[in-house]
Amino acid sequence: MPALNDLMCWYFRQRQNRILKSKTDAIYLQENLLSELIQLGKNTAFGKEHGFTSIQNKKTFTENIPVRSYHEIYPWIDKMLKGEQNILWPEKINWFAKSSGTSSAKSKFLPVSKRSLNVCHFRGGRDVLASYCIANPDTKIFTGRGVIIGGSHKPVEMANGIHAGDVSAVMMENMPLMGRLLNSPKRSIALMDEWESKIQAMAEATAKLNVTMLFGVPSWAMVLIKKLFEICETNNIYDIWPNFELFVHGGVSFTPYRHRYSNIFTSNNMQYMETYNASEGFFALQDDLQSDDLLLMTDYGIYYEFEDTVSKKVYPLAEVETNREYSMIISTTSGLWRYRIGDTIQFTSIQPFKIKISGRDTHFINVFGEELVVANADKAIDEACRKTNSTVKEYTVSARLMNGEHIGYHEWLIEFEQKPQNTSDFKFILDQSLQNLNSDYQAKRYKNMVLKAPEIHIAKNGLFYKWLENQGKLGGQHKVPRMSNKREFIDPLLKLNNQLTEIMP
Numbered sequence: 274m275p276a277l278n279d280l281m282c283w284y285f286r287q288r289q290n291r292i293l294k295s296k297t298d299a300i301y302l303q304e305n306l307l308s309e310l311i312q313l314g315k316n317t318a319f320g321k322e323h324g325f326t327s328i329q330n331k332k333t334f335t336e337n338i339p340v341r342s343y344h345e346i347y348p349w350i351d352k353m354l355k356g357e358q359n360i361l362w363p364e365k366i367n368w369f370a371k372s373s374g375t376s377s378a379k380s381k382f383l384p385v386s387k388r389s390l391n392v393c394h395f396r397g398g399r400d401v402l403a404s405y406c407i408a409n410p411d412t413k414i415f416t417g418r419g420v421i422i423g424g425s426h427k428p429v430e431m432a433n434g435i436h437a438g439d440v441s442a443v444m445m446e447n448m449p450l451m452g453r454l455l456n457s458p459k460r461s462i463a464l465m466d467e468w469e470s471k472i473q474a475m476a477e478a479t480a481k482l483n484v485t486m487l488f489g490v491p492s493w494a495m496v497l498i499k500k501l502f503e504i505c506e507t508n509n510i511y512d513i514w515p516n517f518e519l520f521v522h523g524g525v526s527f528t529p530y531r532h533r534y535s536n537i538f539t540s541n542n543m544q545y546m547e548t549y550n551a552s553e554g555f556f557a558l559q560d561d562l563q564s565d566d567l568l569l570m571t572d573y574g575i576y577y578e579f580e581d582t583v584s585k586k587v588y589p590l591a592e593v594e595t596n597r598e599y600s601m602i603i604s605t606t607s608g609l610w611r612y613r614i615g616d617t618i619q620f621t622s623i624q625p626f627k628i629k630i631s632g633r634d635t636h637f638i639n640v641f642g643e644e645l646v647v648a649n650a651d652k653a654i655d656e657a658c659r660k661t662n663s664t665v666k667e668y669t670v671s672a673r674l675m676n677g678e679h680i681g682y683h684e685w686l687i688e689f690e691q692k693p694q695n696t697s698d699f700k701f702i703l704d705q706s707l708q709n710l711n712s713d714y715q716a717k718r719y720k721n722m723v724l725k726a727p728e729i730h731i732a733k734n735g736l737f738y739k740w741l742e743n744q745g746k747l748g749g750q751h752k753v754p755r756m757s758n759k760r761e762f763i764d765p766l767l768k769l770n771n772q773l774t775e776i777m778p
Contacts, residue, residue, distance in 0.1 A: 281415035288403035314608065317360060318359060318360045343381050346361075346610070353369075354437075361607075366435075368390075369436070369437040370383045370440035370552035396573060405544070412518065414519055417514075418482050420487050421445075421463065422487070423464075471748070489524075491534070496738075498537060501513050529651050566622065576603065579593050583598075596621075598619055598631055629648070630648075636756050636757060637758070641672070645714055664689065665687055665688070667753045680723055696731065704727055737753050
């Protein structure tokens with residue numbers, strides 16, 4: 274279908290000027306958006322309580338509305354879940370994205386308006402394809418189908434016509450016709466609840482298709498690929514999908530997974546694109562395939578602010594600086610007002626505004642003043658894998674204090690796809706890489722005075738999958754928590770690892 278492919282590529286390239294405007298006019302777009310949001314929200318219950326009619330600019334916006342966590346904004350959301358309208362947003366809200374994330378065992382319910390679906394979530398998906406078509410004029414992705422690996426919780430009715438489910442399921446239920454025609458599997462499979470049955474059904478359905486692109490979290494995409502290998506009795510993805518050329522990934526850092534995927538996707542035509550999308554919205558995408566930073570999309574109905582993680586001062590987009598770590602704060606066309614989403618980012622460029630995700634503001638280790646973040650750990654894992662010819666499936670790390678002492682060490686639990694020949698070499702390289710990446714960690718490791726060498730536990734095959742299954746978190750955006758100051762993740766995982774006496778498939 275070359276003619277159809279050419280037509281589709283032409284269609285998506287029409288977004289090029291608007292994407293360019295998001296780059297060159299970002300501040301103008303954001304300032305106009307803030308005025309529009311305030312105007313739209315002024316007659317809501319939230320808007321009346323916070324004096325939206327008196328808000329004239331960014332200064333009065335920040336004075337009238339405090340930054341809030343989910344717990345703090347929940348009283349308004351709770352009313353909406355019970356069917357009340359015009360609470361946070363004037364548009365009727367019938368859909369909620371259910372998200373538990375890794376920071377809390379309790380589910381979050383985040384409002385999703387029709388406007389945000391159209392100008393944020395779906396626009397983001399279109400712009401991913403547009404950016405790819407612009408960067409690859411000879412692409413053939415529209416000669417085949419795309420496969421979307423969504424969550425394992427289909428929408429359920431809460432009350433009075435209110436529905437909640439994984440954001441991927443909410444999008445699937447509301448997806449425009451073009452999206453349904455381009456992507457697989459069919460909706461009855463995509464919305465299946467039971468994860469293992471769903472993966473089996475997805476593999477069986479997509480093994481027969483001409484799949485050219487895949488969308489999903491790297492860890493869960495790998496589960497689908499392994500199932501395809503199993504049912505097709507091959508270890509070559511191109512025996513199954515001979516024209517496959519694009520993997521669009523997000524949800525977790527791709528760095529620890531890159532080596533594993535390069536061993537599977539061996540075609541010279543293979544391309545990867547990263548996105549930054551979440552239950553709260555679609556934030557950024559990789560518009561340059563030669564660089565792994567992400568273009569912040571400023572015309573998606575999301576007004577951005579950034580809290581310096583050290584000074585705790587909040588800045589608008591016009592005042593951010595490169596190479597400083599910020600917590601993201603958003604105001605959206607779903608009524609999330611100055612909402613702290615929990616992610617931390619760094620700007621790599623301000624002309625245009627490009628970012629890298631550094632982690633979660635609750636996921637770091639600073640027990641000994643080492644200020645270790647997930648981005649450090651991901652890069653160190655990647656270097657250790659490359660130098661020891663090993664591959665890591667999943668990992669988590671926490672700190673342990675020595676009994677009766679003021680020193681301690683970092684305890685790593687790592688599940689390998691391919692183990693290193695010598696674990697001691699892997700540990701040494703990991704430790705040295707962390708010291709090279711993080712001067713605070715290096716200072717604490719000096720002569721073992723504060724922080725001793727890390728300890729590595731090798732996880733049994735399938736440990737993290739089993740743990741997520743026990744938590745009811747298989748599939749979708751669910752992922753393994755990479756690090757924590759406390760031991761709420763690693764201790765249960767170590768206990769489960771000791772209980773697993775058989776190697777899991």
